[in-house]
Amino acid sequence: MSPYHHGNLRAALLDEAEQRLGNGELSLRELARAIGVSHGAPRRHFAGKQALLEALAEEGFIRLGRTLEAAAADGDFTARLAALARAYVHFATSHGALLDLMFAGKHRSEGLEAAADRAFAAPLALIADAQAAGEVVAGDPERVAKVAFAAVHGLAALAGAGVLEADDALIDETVERLVLGLKPR
């Protein structure tokens, strides 16, 4: 046991980092200690602490994207939007620190931007579908999707930060108001 080569150090570092995220500051040396590897070892897999955090954020977008995609799969427009909103808020409340990391910075790499765009693909498609079905006001789908996404993101972010308690009733009310506001007239 205790092989010289860990074999999966990259994944182990990301796992360990996510578990410790949100409990104060994160230290690379502490991660290495917990995994049982020397403090210099992470350098083989990540250029530095920032690179590790960025990889974690990217992984977060990939997971969020999968979750949203699955949630928005079935039902009519309102049902799909409600499922998407619930999934988003649930992600935020159970991975609050990760969501912070994903949307923090302003210094976003291309990889991170691409991952974020992919995560937002399902919401965007939902809006475009609803426009095609005449359930949502016409216009640039990206623009309309931004309005809808911002509303849901706001709820998720506030819930994840503990500012708000976003129970299903509040989520559904938000979705209801959003559907009404987006209706063509």
Added chain:
Amino acid sequence: MSPYHHGNLRAALLDEAEQRLGNGELSLRELARAIGVSHGAPRRHFAGKQALLEALAEEGFIRLGRTLEAAAADGDFTARLAALARAYVHFATSHGALLDLMFAGKHRSEGLEAAADRAFAAPLALIADAQAAGEVVAGDPERVAKVAFAAVHGLAALAGAGVLEADDALIDETVERLVLGLKPR
């Protein structure tokens, strides 16, 4: 010159900290150096780094509250909501890192919670007024305000993080959709 007592070290530390916020990690020693005081000096005014950051966040809520209050002062419901949304987004885009700090953590002290509540007083009052005027659906004002606030906060947070470009047209469209969605029927 170079008096033994700085005289206003607390305020100087907060100022310096805010200026450097968002440019990588913030160090107490670096703040002290920039101000020209020993690295132990901040300890007289803040229990530690976290305490300084929390004071900064609290100051942020106070300023945001003042801004929102001023913005929501005049006009009809839609105009007041639009002004409030623009002011919020402007705050977010010009103080992105500060907004992150204000809503980061989940470990919010009482002082911070109180400051946040005070900042949200103007939006809450706006919703309550609009309900009284029959322009917004009836029901618990806090609940309705949460829905409205989340939508605006989402736009501000995404704009502040650089995920979105929230020009006035997008803000106004968000407000328009929100007003429609909140209308009694």
Added chain:
DNA sequence: ACCTGAACACCGTTCAAGT
């Protein structure tokens, strides 16, 4: 009351050396 400066235990990053 307010600040200094040494001390301590950490940290991220680098890099020669090991396997």
Added chain:
DNA sequence: ACCTGAACACCGTTCAAGT
């Protein structure tokens, strides 16, 4: 190819001592 361990320049926090 992957990891170790010493080295370096930092950091936050503590605390006796100065004014």
